[in-house]
Amino acid sequence: MGISQRGGLGARQLLFSLLLHTAWEVGSGQIHYSVQEEAKHGTFVGRIAQDLGLEVEELVTRLFRVVSKGRRDYLEVNVQNGILFVNSRIDREELCGRSPVCSIHLEVIVEKPLQVFHVEVEIKDINDNPPVFPEKQQNVFISESRLLDSHFPLEGASDADIGANSLLKYQLSHNDYLTLEMITKNDKRIVPELVLHNLLDREETPEISLLLTATDGGKPELTGTVELLITVLDVNDNPPKFDKSEYKVKLFENSPNGTLMIKLNASDADKGINGEISYAIKRISPESEKCVFIMNSVTGDILIHGELDFEDNSVYEIQVTATDRGAPPMVGHCTILLEVVDINDNAPEVSVTSLSLPVLENTPPGTVIALISVSDRDSGANGQVTCSLSPPGPFTLVSTFRNYYSLVLDSSVDRESVPAYELVVTARDGGTPVFWATARVSVGIGDVNDNAPSFEQPVYTVFVKENNPPGHHIFTVTASDPDAQENALVSYSLVERRVGERPLSSYVSVHSESGKVYALQPLDHEELELLQFQVSARDSGFPPLSSNVSLQVFVLDENDNAPTVLPPHSGDSPVTELVSQSAAVGHVVAKIRAVDADSGYNAWLSYELLPEVVTGHSPFRVGLYTGEISTTRTLEESDGPRKVLLVLVKDHGKPALSATATVSISLVENGLLVKALSFNAAAAAAAGPASEARVRKEAALVDVNVYLIIAICSVSSLLVLSLLLYVALRRPAPPQGVYGPGKPTLACSSEVESWSYSQQRRQKVCSGRPRPKLISWPSALTFPRQMRRVRIPV
Structure with missing residues (x-):
């Protein structure tokens, strides 16, 4: 077994290296080993032949070999003993960078028969990289006017190792002005910062040279250093200052373009170039496409560029900076709160929805016809909207909620009087001047069958000559119905009754659609002088309504009878x-x-x-x-x-x-x-x-003398005159026209309107009313033979 050592390692490190070997996994078919980076050539990794279950004697004959996937030959196998060992130097940072896991994957191929095994060798990190600063010297500029506890961030060091080997701590060389403070970032990095704990005086200490040391957490610890050159800046130790940190300004909306919003003035205690100030707008919240603000960098004037619109933005927050020309420059800040004052520049908007049309004539009062909503983009009184309805009529507006109204039927409607209403809803705001908007609502009135057909006259008088041909058109009745569609569709029919022994329908008929009245048979004046009947007009509504009209048909005489x-x-x-x-x-x-x-x-x-x-x-x-x-x-x-x-x-x-x-x-x-x-x-x-x-009577008359005749004639003349006067007083007035309303009247068919001289004239009148009385005069008066049977015309 090889031992991995680094110069200066003790016996404990050597023992640790000897004990490093890897467990292998059978279930997955893959063997896992681990070895530290920087291990020397020949360092033992594992008994690969034994772990794979291969006989060492067969490794050569079975052509045992190890193939690395895209890597150089960091590892090798001794085919004589089946041991995997380190073949060349392994640098984990070079191989895997700062990846938390670093492994070398091997394929072990054995032929006769062919077998392929996968082996993973994990490379363990050791503390072989010291902390390194990006530069050998860092320059820090600190103004002499900086206050105590001011912080100055520094650039920290980096360590190529991972884990505890890369955890750094810093140490600052001793001095009387600055201390070191560690700031932990969100990513767990530790960043050093200088903290001023004594005021600086450039005339006394223009520069300070310090040494910053970074130490990692490995064993043994490794360090890195950087020189800090502190330069104390002079003079410009006063930033510009505004009179207030926050200004409040009010402007009316729709102010003209170029209106001066505010004139700012900042002061700087420094002199010369360090006291020269330039102004700038740093941020505007919220941003608006309609209006931006421009600032004069020298005078501090802020002007409106665009259009202020309360409905777009009612409040603006503008942050302004004042920067002097010192080196380094110093900056002062202030905030401007601009309140846009609303004016009445928006007319109300009216929206009509949910129309229930048409409105039937029998719709009960209180029914909601339409929903109306109003809105005004202005605020306060300028946005308070009231609605009115015109013209006055059977509809009214009822407020249901703020800016919501209902169009309600207030009283009954009649389509025949007014078929439709053109309503105008007017919305007015409370601003000055007043703005208004209108919406037109067309309300149609739906018809119901509430009107019966009506005739122009209750009674029509018709004159028809006797001996008319069958089917002769004698009159046309016309009824009108003010309703609409089916409700106004009128049909006509006879009101059936009997005329003497015969039904009315045997004399006349009426066309159901046109209302034309026809005589079905020739009429005879001597048999029937007056025919009275009724015609009914009925509409097609539901339920149907009807009305009747009376017809008086006078049959005019023609000379069809000889004496x-x-x-x-x-x-x-x-x-x-x-x-x-x-x-x-x-x-x-x-x-x-x-x-x-x-x-x-x-x-x-x-x-x-x-x-x-x-x-x-x-x-x-x-x-x-x-x-x-x-x-x-x-x-x-x-x-x-x-x-x-x-x-x-x-x-x-x-x-x-x-x-x-x-x-x-x-x-x-x-x-x-x-x-x-x-x-x-x-x-x-x-x-x-x-x-x-x-x-006997004729014989008696023969002896009447002339005087008696004269006397009788005188008396008779007086009687005749009396009769003539009586008849003239009782004679009814002749009819005024061919057709007309009124009670039945006796009519003469002659051109001179004279009474008939007939002694046996038959007066037959058939009607539904009482038969008019006819005056019958004796056709002859009895006189002596010389004057007997004298017919006196009336």
Whole structure:
């Protein structure tokens, strides 16, 4: 076994080296040895053949060899005895530097059969390197004005060893001014510093030469030294001083560029060049991109360069240095606290979120419609924001939290009155001058079905001519619904009822979409003069709403009925009228009575004798409107005993319709007339009471004298005038237009609006209301034969 020694080592060191050998590990397949650095050539490391389980005799035959990985041959194996020994000098610091672990890895190769073993040899450190300073001499400059306990850092020594061998301690040579103090750094390094414990006086001691010794912790200890040359500096022993260590300044934001913030003045007790001061800004906190500060190095003026903005930074801390021109220079410090005063330079901001639109008409008051938030970057009163809402209406603003508002429905809304509201939210701050901002909120009102369809009139009056074609459009009802979409979609239908024995739907129908009313069958004025019914308008909302309108359909008369001659002149055989030859002029021979089923002008009848049946100058004429046949002259024998008259009865319609009546007139003497009347009375008695009364009445009239006729005519004239006045007072006013509201009125279909002369006119009105009363006047008054059956037009 080799022994590693260093010159001067004792027996104990030798014994320690002999006992150093390494344990080997079987489980991992790797053998571990250790050896100290600087061991001599031949120093025993380990019995490698034995530890690997190889026979020493087989090492040569099996071609045993050791290979070092990228290292020179620090170690070798004696194949004669299988011992691993040191082949050349090993310097741990050269091999591994300051690494805490340093090892040499070997590969042991044995062939026949091939085997490979890994061997690790750890190199142990020894204290073979003394402490070394970077320079042989260190210069230290200390001002004579430095205070006691001032510290002056020195450059320490370094040791290439590791562990305890590199732990250094320092010792300073004796002197009266400076002592040595050890400072431990974060990385456990010990750094020496000089501490002034007596004031220096350059005139007494301009320089001091000291020796600094560094000793490591190895065994044996190794040392290193450096000379310290202390130079005492003279004169500039007073740094510049400011009036205050801290200055407080206030400036309004938005101050103009170049505004003087502060003028600093520092003083230096030194004279000459040591008292000349230059100023500089060392640091600004916080840093701002908008505003920086520039300083005049000579005058100490600090100016604003840029723009002060309270909303960017409200406070700045500026550190300023004052440096004299001494050698070495001395520095004084102060701090400036700049407070930026806010002004009202920011308008409020309004944000509208969470809109609940549209607002339905039936939304209850108190419902939150929208959330509104406001903000102002200013502070204090400048940042206090109040909100208002315009225009006044069914909405209001409610403050829920600082700078938060709710837009609330304050009262009910009606889409039909106001379909949408354009609201303006105005936010005003409390600054001077006042800034404000607005936000527009469009609130649409959603429709609900709260309006029933409505008609312009409650009742419509419609006039329709009779004999209309089936399916004829007679009127259009229109209902409006102020709601929207489905709620305003109107459909029409009849309110079904019965008209007489038939349903209303057999007469008229209404189109569900257009509201057009159609007559399903021809209407007959003589059967139905007035048809009253209702049409319902219903919207499509939910629930649906509806309303009704009444229609009065007056059926206007057309001239579709010819006159009808009444008995006794209505038969095919003409009735014989007896006339005395001595009858006076104007004597009424007979009266033709006729009726017309039409009304008004269409039922106004006129009478005339047909000229083709009259030969020569006829002694008879017929009243144009009375139908009375009377004499026009004194009857003569030449007129013949018998006359046949053909009377044409014609209405005033367009085109006019007519009928004819035949009257046979017999001329008799007075005596024969009495006998004829007696005969006729007897015949009438045999025929019946009615005929007998008629014959007697006619016979009695023959003997009436002229005075009686005049008296009766006078009384009759007074009666007729009274009747005319009564009728004029009771006659209702004619309708004012074709369509219009109001109660049913009697209407005349003629152009002259006259009453019908028909004696048998049938008035039939079918409606849902009480039937209007119709005034019926007697068609003829009973007078003597000369004036009987006179029809008086109204």
